[in-house]
Amino acid sequence: MTVIVRDLRPDVRADAEGFSDTRRLALPYMLSTPESVVHTLTHAHPDAHFGQLVAEEDGEIIGTAQISVAHESPEPGQGSANIYVRPGHTGRGAGTLLLRTAEERLGRLGVTKLFTWVLDEPDNRAFAERHGFRASRSAWFLRxxxxxxxxxxxxxxxxxxxxxxxxxxxxxxxxxxxxxxxxxxxxxxxxxxxxxxxxxxxxxxxxxxxxxxxxxxxxxxxxxxxxxxxxxxxxxxxxxxxxxxxxxxxxxxxxxxxxxxxxxxxxxxxxxxxxxxxxxxxxxxxxxxxxxxxxxxxxxxxxxxxxxx
CATH class of the missing domain: 3.40.630.30 (Gcn5-related N-acetyltransferase (GNAT))
Structure with missing residues (x-):
């Protein structure tokens, strides 16, 4: 089974649904719908260079990434890449491939400092630290x-x-x-x-x-x-x-x-x-x-x- 990474196609309903479903399963504390996924992609400010990537395995979307340049910050060179893999599909290289693609794209856009949010779970923290990230601030989800x-x-x-x-x-x-x-x-x-x-x-x-x-x-x-x-x-x-x-x-x-x-x-x-x-x-x-x-x-x-x- 081969994992590939590609851009989300906003005009393909199955892409928006797969992206939204993956985000909701991996991060159930934040709202996501196919409509919000498409809107965020198609209405982002051009200077944000906003992108939505999907990791696909045998035609199924198993991972997502949202990447952007922090164009609203007075400090240049900052960007973000938030990556989520569908539960039950971790350990297959989807997260690493999404991160590598995000870093390459943002690096070409002049990003020198990359931020990402990671759920406070051992596997997630280990993934971030294995790829050279260091922890900074934290936040709670509440229900x-x-x-x-x-x-x-x-x-x-x-x-x-x-x-x-x-x-x-x-x-x-x-x-x-x-x-x-x-x-x-x-x-x-x-x-x-x-x-x-x-x-x-x-x-x-x-x-x-x-x-x-x-x-x-x-x-x-x-x-x-x-x-x-x-x-x-x-x-x-x-x-x-x-x-x-x-x-x-x-x-x-x-x-x-x-x-x-x-x-x-x-x-x-x-x-x-x-x-x-x-x-x-x-x-x-x-x-x-x-x-x-x-x-x-x-x-x-x-x-x-x-x-x-």
């Missing part, structure tokens, strides 16, 4: 039982605060972009992010098929967008918090917690039964908030880095 669990009661917004949805800003999403850009710039990360391209954000984020605008809650204070909790849904039973953040001028007032609680209650009312989120292991304030909601840690992911060339 909440929306069907059987108990959410904190919904709270009335304080005076001057209004809870709205992203759908309310469909005619002019620029204020949502500005809030997202400010909050994202302060997120813990190995790669600094500076969101400045509104049109790219519209294509990549606002039009992302996973984004559920009706369940994304935004706290508005005296007409200004202050905090938000962005919701992803897979069209089935799974809901995920894609991002929760607060504008700097409004931090320390519990607005992010208020927005997330509202979104979770409406997600449960809409029939979603599982909720997922993630936190940097050093982000104690957000971890405490998620434990208050009832989330439980279900897995740990480690960020690995290596120099290319």
């Amino acid at each position: 909440l039982d929306l069907a059987g669990g108990t959410l904190p009661p919904r709270q009335d917004p304080p005076a001057g605060v209004e809870l709205r949805t992203a759908a309310d800003f469909a005619d002019d999403p620029r204020p949502v972009f500005e809030l997202d850009a400010e909050a994202s710039s302060d997120e813990p990360s190995d790669i600094d992010v500076d969101l400045t391209d509104y049109e790219a954000w519209i294509e990549e984020t606002w039009k992302q098929p996973l984004l559920d605008r009706d369940l994304t809650t935004i706290a508005v204070v005296d007409g200004r967008l202050a905090a938000f909790s962005a919701a992803y849904t897979d069209g089935g039973s799974r809901y995920a918090t894609a991002m929760t953040g607060t504008a700097r001028a409004f931090r320390g007032r519990g607005l992010a917690k208020l927005a997330k609680n509202d979104s979770l209650h409406r997600a449960r009312a809409a029939g979603y039964t599982e909720a997922f989120t993630g936190n940097d292991t050093g982000n104690e304030p957000m971890i405490a908030i998620n434990k208050w909601f009832g989330y439980e840690t279900c897995a740990k992911e480690i960020r690995y880095v290596r120099e290319l060339g």
Whole structure:
């Protein structure tokens, strides 16, 4: 049996399904659908040189890789390659072949520092370290039982605060972009992010098929967008918090917690039964908030880095 690596074909439904299925089985804590796979590939900013690779064995997709250049970072030469192999198909060379292909492509694009996320399991860590990566930061995946669990009661917004949805800003999403850009710039990360391209954000984020605008809650204070909790849904039973953040001028007032609680209650009312989120292991304030909601840690992911060339 021979494993080959090739580019995903966005116009072939079986490719998108195989990619999404593999990602979901290897990383069940993150949402993925065939539609989101195709959208991410076809709407990525040209400067990201975004690519999706598949490892195929006897016509079956058994591994995936997402590769990109960190074009939104003020520091040049950084890139990422996140690789996942379908459970039951490890040890056949798919991961190594995907990584080698990713490194060759990104190296030709000027990437000199490569980052990758690895689930905190012995085989995964050994794979990364065997290929010259060193561990850096880490993050938790958390799960909440929306069907059987108990959410904190919904709270009335304080005076001057209004809870709205992203759908309310469909005619002019620029204020949502500005809030997202400010909050994202302060997120813990190995790669600094500076969101400045509104049109790219519209294509990549606002039009992302996973984004559920009706369940994304935004706290508005005296007409200004202050905090938000962005919701992803897979069209089935799974809901995920894609991002929760607060504008700097409004931090320390519990607005992010208020927005997330509202979104979770409406997600449960809409029939979603599982909720997922993630936190940097050093982000104690957000971890405490998620434990208050009832989330439980279900897995740990480690960020690995290596120099290319």
